[in-house]
Amino acid sequence: MTQHPFLALTDSDREQMLRTVGAGSVDELFGDLPEAVRLQRELDLEPQLSEHEVFAHVSELAERNADASSELSFLGAGIYDHYVPAVVDTILQRGELLTAYTPYQPEMSQGVLQAIFEYQTAICELTGMDVSNASGYDGTTVAADACYVAKHATGREKLVVTEATNPQVRQVVKTYAAGFGLEIVEVPHRGGTTDPDELESAVVDAAAVIFQQPNFFGCLEPAPELVARAADAGALPIAHVDLLSLGVLEAPGRYGAALALGEGQAAGNFPSFGGPHYGFLAAREEFIRRMPGRIVGETVDTAGERGYVLTLQTREQHIRREKATSNITTNQTLLALGGLVYLTWLGPQGLRELGETCLSLAAYAKQSLAERAELEAVFPGKATFKEFAVRVGRNAREVVAAARERGVHPGYPVGRDYEGMDDVLLVAVTEQRTPDEIDRLVDVLAEVAG
Amino acid sequence: MKLIYEKSQSGRRASVIPSYENLPRPEIPADLRRSEPPRLPEVPEFELVRHFTELSTRNFGVDTGFYPLGSCTMKYNPRINERLAALPGFARLHPLQEEDGSQGALELMWRLQEILAEVTGLDAVSLQPAAGSQGELTGLMLVRAYFATRGEGEQRRKVVIPDTAHGTNPASVTMAGYELTNVQTDARGNIDIDDLRGKVDEHTAALMLTNPSTLGLFDENIQEIERIFHGAGALMYYDGANLNAVCGISRPGDMGFDIVHINLHKTFSQPHGGGGPGGGPIAVREILEPFLPVPAVVRREHGAFGLDFDRPQTIGKVRGFTGPFGVFVRSYAYIRMWGPRLREMSETAVLNANYVLARLKEAYDLPFDRLCMHEFVLSARTLKREYGCTALDVAKRLMDYGFHPPTIYFPLIVPEALMVEPTETETKETLDAFCDAMLAIAREAAEEPELLKEAPHHRPVRRLDEVRAAKRPVVKYGFEEHPRPDAEPAPAATQSPSGV
Numbered sequence: 021m022t023q024h025p026f027l028a029l030t031d032s033d034r035e036q037m038l039r040t041v042g043a044g045s046v047d048e049l050f051g052d053l054p055e056a057v058r059l060q061r062e063l064d065l066e067p068q069l070s071e072h073e074v075f076a077h078v079s080e081l082a083e084r085n086a087d088a089s090s091e092l093s094f095l096g097a098g099i100y101d102h103y104v105p106a107v108v109d110t111i112l113q114r115g116e117l118l119t120a121y122t123p124y125q126p127e128m129s130q131g132v133l134q135a136i137f138e139y140q141t142a143i144c145e146l147t148g149m150d151v152s153n154a155s156g157y158d159g160t161t162v163a164a165d166a167c168y169v170a171k172h173a174t175g176r177e178k179l180v181v182t183e184a185t186n187p188q189v190r191q192v193v194k195t196y197a198a199g200f201g202l203e204i205v206e207v208p209h210r211g212g213t214t215d216p217d218e219l220e221s222a223v224v225d226a227a228a229v230i231f232q233q234p235n236f237f238g239c240l241e242p243a244p245e246l247v248a249r250a251a252d253a254g255a256l257p258i259a260h261v262d263l264l265s266l267g268v269l270e271a272p273g274r275y276g277a278a279l280a281l282g283e284g285q286a287a288g289n290f291p292s293f294g295g296p297h298y299g300f301l302a303a304r305e306e307f308i309r310r311m312p313g314r315i316v317g318e319t320v321d322t323a324g325e326r327g328y329v330l331t332l333q334t335r336e337q338h339i340r341r342e343k344a345t346s347n348i349t350t351n352q353t354l355l356a357l358g359g360l361v362y363l364t365w366l367g368p369q370g371l372r373e374l375g376e377t378c379l380s381l382a383a384y385a386k387q388s389l390a391e392r393a394e395l396e397a398v399f400p401g402k403a404t405f406k407e408f409a410v411r412v413g414r415n416a417r418e419v420v421a422a423a424r425e426r427g428v429h430p431g432y433p434v435g436r437d438y439e440g441m442d443d444v445l446l447v448a449v450t451e452q453r454t455p456d457e458i459d460r461l462v463d464v465l466a467e468v469a470g
Numbered sequence: 471m472k473l474i475y476e477k478s479q480s481g482r483r484a485s486v487i488p489s490y491e492n493l494p495r496p497e498i499p500a501d502l503r504r505s506e507p508p509r510l511p512e513v514p515e516f517e518l519v520r521h522f523t524e525l526s527t528r529n530f531g532v533d534t535g536f537y538p539l540g541s542c543t544m545k546y547n548p549r550i551n552e553r554l555a556a557l558p559g560f561a562r563l564h565p566l567q568e569e570d571g572s573q574g575a576l577e578l579m580w581r582l583q584e585i586l587a588e589v590t591g592l593d594a595v596s597l598q599p600a601a602g603s604q605g606e607l608t609g610l611m612l613v614r615a616y617f618a619t620r621g622e623g624e625q626r627r628k629v630v631i632p633d634t635a636h637g638t639n640p641a642s643v644t645m646a647g648y649e650l651t652n653v654q655t656d657a658r659g660n661i662d663i664d665d666l667r668g669k670v671d672e673h674t675a676a677l678m679l680t681n682p683s684t685l686g687l688f689d690e691n692i693q694e695i696e697r698i699f700h701g702a703g704a705l706m707y708y709d710g711a712n713l714n715a716v717c718g719i720s721r722p723g724d725m726g727f728d729i730v731h732i733n734l735h736k737t738f739s740q741p742h743g744g745g746g747p748g749g750g751p752i753a754v755r756e757i758l759e760p761f762l763p764v765p766a767v768v769r770r771e772h773g774a775f776g777l778d779f780d781r782p783q784t785i786g787k788v789r790g791f792t793g794p795f796g797v798f799v800r801s802y803a804y805i806r807m808w809g810p811r812l813r814e815m816s817e818t819a820v821l822n823a824n825y826v827l828a829r830l831k832e833a834y835d836l837p838f839d840r841l842c843m844h845e846f847v848l849s850a851r852t853l854k855r856e857y858g859c860t861a862l863d864v865a866k867r868l869m870d871y872g873f874h875p876p877t878i879y880f881p882l883i884v885p886e887a888l889m890v891e892p893t894e895t896e897t898k899e900t901l902d903a904f905c906d907a908m909l910a911i912a913r914e915a916a917e918e919p920e921l922l923k924e925a926p927h928h929r930p931v932r933r934l935d936e937v938r939a940a941k942r943p944v945v946k947y948g949f950e951e952h953p954r955p956d957a958e959p960a961p962a963a964t965q966s967p968s969g970v
Contacts, residue, residue, distance in 0.1 A: 024811055026546060026895065027818050033898040037825040041841075046817045049824055049841055050719060052688040057725045063718045064588050068809035071550050078803055082559030084574030086567060089558040095566055098790070105485065107518055112743075113552065114526035115533025120744040121542050125865065125875050126936075127929040130471075131529030132744035135522070138474050141946040145508035151945050154745060157600035160790045168645070188790045195763075195786030199611065199647040240502050270504050283790070292555075293575045294565030294791030295600070296747035308943060314745060319939035321932035322924070331939040337603070337641035338880070342650045347641035350601035350735065350750075354743025364474055364518050365484045368507040373487040376495070383494040403499055420568065432566055451488055 024068075088291070091424065092457055094385075096407050096448020097236070097432040098159065098186050099294070100286040102264065102374075103452050105365050108288050108358045118354065122314070126329040133328035136316040136353065139360040146266040146363075147259075147280035148273025149302035154314035155356035156348065159283025160192035162299035163230055163260060165312040165346055166279045167193055169303070170228035170256045171200055172345075173310055178202065178226045180219070180250075184209040184235035185260060187437040193230065202227065212239040212399030212409070220249040228256040228279075233272070234265060237434075237446065238382075238407030239399055244275040251276055263287040263300065263359070265405050267371035268379065279303045286450075288362030289355050298352035298359060309335060312346030314353075374451055378406035382449040385458045386410070389447075393466035398444055407448040409434060409441075413470030416445045422468035428461055443470070471528065471930070474511045474521050475947045484515040509949055528930045529744070530874055536900050538826075540845045540877035540889025541636070541684055543714045543736035548807065551739065551800035560799055565791040569776045576775035579767045579792060582802045586753050589812070590710075590730045591723025594759040596766065597751045597793040602711060603638035604788060605731025605750030606678070608763065609707050610646035611785040612729060612754065613676045615761040616705065619783065626675035626704070632661050634685055634881040636711060639678045648675060655883055659687040659838035663694060670702045680709040681725065682716070682843035684881040684889070686823065696726030705729065705758075713737045714893065715820055715844035718813030728755045738801035749797035761785050767792060818894035819844040822901060826892055829905040833912040837884050845891035847884050854886050859915040861886040863922035867914065870928050871907035 023030075029037070034046070043049055050058070069077065088101045095101070112118060116131060123129030123136075136154045143152035156162035167179055179202045181190050194204050207214055207222045214231060223229055229250040233243045247257040258279045259272035264286045272280040285297035303311060309332065317331030337344040366374060386408050389395040398409040412419045416433035423430040435442035449458065513521070531537070537544035555561065563575055583595035599605040610629065617623045629648045631639045634655055643650050651669050656662040661679070670677075677699050682688045689695065699706050708727035714737045722730045734740045734749030742748065754762065764784045765777035777792065808815060820843050827846045831839075835849040850861040865875030865888070877889040892901060914921045926933065 021811075024808070024814055026548065026807070027814065028895075028897040029818060029821070030898075034821065037821055037898065041821075041824045041828045043824070043841070046821055049817075049820050050688075051841065052690050052843075053716075053720050054690070054693055057692060057720050059591075059719060059721055059724065062810045063812055065585060065808075065810050065812070066806065068811050069806045071548075071807065074803050074806050075550060075554065077806070078554045078578070078799065079557060079559075081574035081578050082554075082557040084577075085559040085563045086571030087559050087562040088564065089562050091571070093564060095564045097566055099565055101562065101564070107484070107515060109556070110519065111522040111526070114523065116526040116529040116531045117744055118552075118741045119531030119533045119544075119547050120529055121537070121539055121544055121742045122745040124539070124877070125869070126934045127866065127869055127926050127931055128530040128874055129744070130930050131525035131527070134471065134473065134528070135525055135744075137946070141473075141475065142508075142510060144946045145510060151943075157604065157794075158790045160787070161600065161604070188787065191787040192789065195611065195788055196645075199607075199614070199645050201647060240499065244501055266504065266508065268498055268504055270502055271506075271508070274505060290561040290796075291564045292561050293563045293567075293572065293795035295789075295794035296749075296796050297794075308945070315943075315945055317939040318944040319935045321934050323932045325931055327931040327934045329934050329936045329939045331936070331943055331945070333940070337637035339637070340641075341637045342640035342644045344637065344641040344644075347603040347607060347638045347645055348601070349603050349636075349638055350733075350742070350748035351746040352600075352743075353745030354741075355747060357744070361518065361522060364511045364513065364521075365515065366487075366510065367483045367485065367512045368510045369483055369512075370485040370487055371510060372504075372507065373489060377487055377489050379496055379498075380490060380493040383496045387494060403496070403502075424568065424571065429564075429567070429571075454488075455490055455493065 091427060091429050092460060093429040094431045094447045094449060094461060095429050097446050098283055099291045100448060100450050101291060101452055102286050102450045104288060104290055107365055108361045111361050112354055112358050123330060130327060132353065133316050135357050135360060137328050139356050140316060142360055142363050143300050143302050146263055147302045148271030149280055150305040151308045151311060152300065152302040153311050154316060155352040156299035156301050156313055157352060158295060158297050158299045160189045162281040162301040163189045164193050164196035165301060166258050166281055167197060167202060167228060168200055168346065169307055169310045171202055173256065174227040176225055176227035178205060180205050180207060180222050180226045180229040182207050182214045182231040184214060184237060185230055185232040186236045189260060212237050212402045213241050214246060216242060216245040216249050219246055223250050223253040223255050226255040228258050230258045230260060232260040234262065234405040237399060237409045238404040239402040247276045265375060268375035284359045288358040296352060296355055298355040310345055313348045313351055377451045381453055382406045382408060384455060385447060385449050388458060388462045389465060392462050393469060395465060395469055406450060407446060409444050409446050411443050412445050413443060415442050419445065419468055423464050426464045428464045430461060430465055471524060473947055477513055477517060477521060478511040480512055482512045482514050484513060484518050535872055536896060536904055537874040538876050538890045538892050539874060540891040541711055543891060543893055545739060545893040546895040547739050547741040548804060551803050554803050555796045555799040573775055575795060576767055578802055579798055580769055580775050582798050583767060585805055586732055586751055589717055590753040591721030592730060592753040593756040594762060595751055595753045596762040597798060598763045598789050599750035599752060600789050600794055601748035602731055602733045602750045603642060605752045606638055606642040607645055608788050609729040609731060609752055610642055610648060612758050612761045613705050614646060615785050616758055617675060626673055628674050630669060630674060630677045633883050634683045635680065639709060659685045660689045660691050661695060663691055666698060670698050672702065674702055674704040676705045676707050678707045678709060680712055682712045685838060685847050686842040686845035687838060687840060688843055692725050711736060712844060715816055717816040719816055728758060734797050734801040739804040740797045740800050747794050747797055749794050763788050765792060815894050822892040822894060822896060826890060826901055826905055830908050833909050845889060848888045849884050850886040850888060853915045857915045857919045859919050859922045861888050864888060864911055866925035866933060867911045867922045868907060869926035873904055873907060
């Protein structure tokens, strides 16, 4: 058999090495394995492919998908088609960063450690918080992580989540909560946002309140009011936010949130059918020793020069084991680095302008759908950011199918997650969409909606 | 080196954002509007590229050189995988796309599931968990759901873990709401069977075991362990961190395990990106399939692929959507480029480890004198006693020779541990150069110990003070303490870093 390209040993290497080991064959090295647990046949896998063949095969699979380059898409609902600049690809493909492990040896890893320190700084700036970790898996799991923080910080066993929070976030929190011994209470939305009075009655004895800003329907919650009601009851207010809204929307730290977290994908990662992306998690200073995951801190070397290390590791599983603040070890550093590069590319002005463009385009879409397609927003009085819910007069899944036949994916059918909303589409408009493309959406929906 | 924030000048920018005249400009309610802009960096694009390029030169990856970090399987990451994951049909595919618009992605996932079932010797796979430790937690949730349906949920509260286990195992046990039972390691590096027998009973829910263990040793009593657990009605969980040792040679399912997680970023070559992403799919025996996370990726009648949410006994969801899809593209392509020759991958990894072990075992302490699997654990105990040189000193000195150090001080049961995993990547010349360096360092410890204690000498920074970092945590840039160069001259700048 020909030498495999991912291997290097020649026959003579192998002979010399076995001699040094004192074994007669490679098979002898596996002598500790009882015969009964050895696989007595070849693995039943398709034959080895060359790089040419694997490229052709996997490319063919990719071509069978309808992605945002082949279909005009207004899909959002948590994952967004924002532009990812070329510099992100360039930096993330640097082998020294791409192929490194977790920076356990700081002198070998100053590049990634400094980058994480810069990332933590950016997340704290955007959210108005004091401490950020180095990333979590995604926008759902960081919410579950925050519940673990809240449970231990308050000793309480109830968790309040607003119904207008992303359904996947709620599902993941619920899945984790059973093991944490937390009971989940959901507060319904009223006309697209959460009623602070209703939240106040639900929050008695709760460890925390999770709400989303903008919420799943794209509406702006009365966030300062929700936070105040939660805090008055001794529950930690946890804000699930969109990083790209934070050039125009207030930082959660400024209105009193205890933790701020969310899905980072929109900022610097491709949608990639759901991942890998990064979840960000930031908190006020008082929670620093309860934070899950890696945190990078500044220090000095023996010559007094500034450098960076993983810090506060006594929180973590490799030291604290069953008493750790989380079991997380692998996180999403490379994707978070993509986030840092992207946010640097934007800068504060770019971030604000991006938010304003999204606001404008979404408002134009909302207005045009009402005026030219007679499709009304579901929550007309509510302010929105880049996404809004619209009634389409018949089952939204049928509308999606009909619109896609015309080359437009018009949005997410909300009835997949919310009862009584089968005729509702959630339409997301990023800065990648143009007014002309919005006009096309309006034309298509005018044609296919009920 | 300066931080990107220290290179920032107000007014500079790298991006132009599309904007349109004549569109509505909705007002955000005053109490929700941003009051102060975030202090993000302000740099032109070329400064951005230079900054992050310089950072990369201060980092070390598998692409830079040999990286024998035990338990992390730092193998070569083929570049074709990057090209494939970046194809627009994958990268720009929205996870909520309708099934008929995502057939290629669904088929890729379904095929990967089939492959992982074959490699692990189990029946059903969920790709959803984002990393190994999330796979562990998901596995324990399955255990809980399984016993709950059998009416044994209250009775079975304990999970057994050997003292060699990764810290993620006990942490996952607590997060899943279980109690931990520790079991000891015997003189040969196997689980101490006598200790085990006394600890497994009708209150035991599961065992969590890495096999080969973190000592790099295959547990010779695996069949007896299987009899003990299954005999007590408990389940067996396989931590797949060390799967790179046994692909095509021995399958966890054939060893008796009921649940396995696979670290796609270790065994199947997802680049680890300086800490992530990873992928932690789990494979399970048929009895546990009903409890797997939703949605399941399925092949329907007539050959179309789909997502099945209708699983009434599911534990729920542990992550968004169907998991880290880009990781699946890379691992799928990687495995297809091996085919059944995956066995050669594991055989070579084991041969490389045994060769390096054979060359080093006279110069360092070897706590368990056996043939190893894909990794082995040495101890610097003698160097410490005789010359005051610790495992940490050896690790730092290795940097001067141009190698990434092994894992140190783990597993916890070996003092001054040095855990070496060469992987199947590497030429014999590289392995020899590493061995020569390790032998030279052992001599230096005797002759000139300061060389070790003051190492590293040739990295961008000298040895860093980790204690100081933890004592007074500075975890973000202190804008207030470091006035911007374009700002008004400040009174004498303080040296004190910002605290949080």
